[in-house]
Amino acid sequence: MVQIPEWVFEFHGHRCPAMPIGYRAGLVAMKTLAVQRASNKELYLICENGPAHATACFLDGVMAATGCTYGKGNAEKKNYGKNAIVLVDMKNKKEVRVSMNPQFQKKGLASEFVKLRRQKIEPKDIQPEVLNPLLKNILKAKEEDLFIVSDVRDSEVQGPRGTFNWHECDICNEIVFENATRMVNGKPVCIPCFEKI
Template identity: 40%
Template sequence: MEDRLILEEAFRFHGHICWASAIGARAGLVALRELGVTRTGTSGELHCIVEVGNNHGAQCFTDGVQYATGCTLGKGNIEKAGWGKLAITLINKKEEKAVRVSYRPTRHKMIAESDFMKKRAAGIPPTQIPSEEAWAMANILWEAPEAEVLSVGPVGPYAWEDFGEIMGLKPCDSCGEMVSVAYLRMVGDKCMCIPCSGYDQ
């Protein structure tokens, strides 16, 4: 798939055009290139560690990464490090090698001063900003020279131990909802989901 189409599809997946998902998609594509692999459709090929945290700006970065790499929450092959940074480590599980790609802030002032971001700062939702303004802002990063907006580390060894997917679902004896067997807790003689069991985790 042509890179520009990937960007368009990443925005569709994310729900709106924004700079963070644009640079996330670009970081994901660069990481794939560096590892010499293509977007994954399974959980057994690639694993991604994305360094974003919780409740901070630019978490949209993660959706761009997910769409570009195919590492998704649903496949269980992406995880958050929780460091509040716009960076990823993409791991080729079979070859046990990885590369880290991070966002460089050299054009961030241009992003902050864009018409799109001025309207966002005024409280206008991203879906209500004209698409021309949104694309102009995204293109600041998408069309920039790679070395200006991304730091690409060396491909290096990364030991990987895969414990496999835990199969099996059972109904909670209390609420009746289906639960992965790894998340059932014993309370007396009953198997319960975590919320019903009273356990924290």
Template identity: 30%
Template structure:
């Protein structure tokens, strides 16, 4: 699986076989919702979908409305978007933590009972074939013929569908682990930067020449001050 599958899988985005919303019952979040959020369908997105659904099942949780579930992702690639949609773990809530080690490994921690699972992928199922790697180079390098481009997208689509529908034990390794609770998101008082005049969280300021300033002003990287 490649770290950034930013190519749209134009074939059959809507035939993945997942249920549509039933408005009389609690809403089920589907792979279709992940596609809408992410912008395209790809194997990377499917991997995040499988990881999140497997982890939630293993931990016995449904999509939480608050911050009880925490996701720790070891990649910043496509799968993270599916995890945000399916598990409700988001950057803004502070319960999505990214350590970009370039690994498709995802740990989910349930604050309610302290249980955690780490999800990784069986290497053979996530590795690309030599043909796929060769085509990827051409497609991303802008040298692919129309036929090669179509073949690449067909292979991407097949890999996505296979990943979505394969039995969990064929693609996933689900490991129960013991870990300390991740730190909760903190809320800081806001002050005014004495250099740019913009509001900034108190804990994120630095003192420069006796003034309390924001980090961009302290480092000379403020986007509006260049």
């Protein structure tokens, strides 16, 4: 049975089924690529889920497992409404896609937990008796029952370029980094000020 560290539940904010599925998806992707959790930007994550109920929590689990985060800039979300990820090994330029097995997902979507969520009951208000069997089922499921894993393939993903270069916005005087600066009459301007011109 897969163990999810308690800090991951704390980070996510509540106990639910979708976050642990995402955590496991991240683990499976890392195992397939034979890589460790990213401490810097060794990995890049493309998450295909959002913006739907009953699955959006998935991404927090993936981020916790892989170390690909919005803050580090090595994660992006496609909003395709699918519980699937592409994880990229940036050093070796290899990637794998892990998607949720539709059979498993259908069972989850028919669960009592999701029925209660449809009735607008928040995850934190759902009784442990409803959640715990579902959670246990997810943590002990075989990888092949939970996911469909692609072959490892070559990756074209570049990832975003960061910068240390900055300007002072000519209008609001706040510091704005170069890759988000607009030039107006030769003067640097931040995007919100630019959009008001």
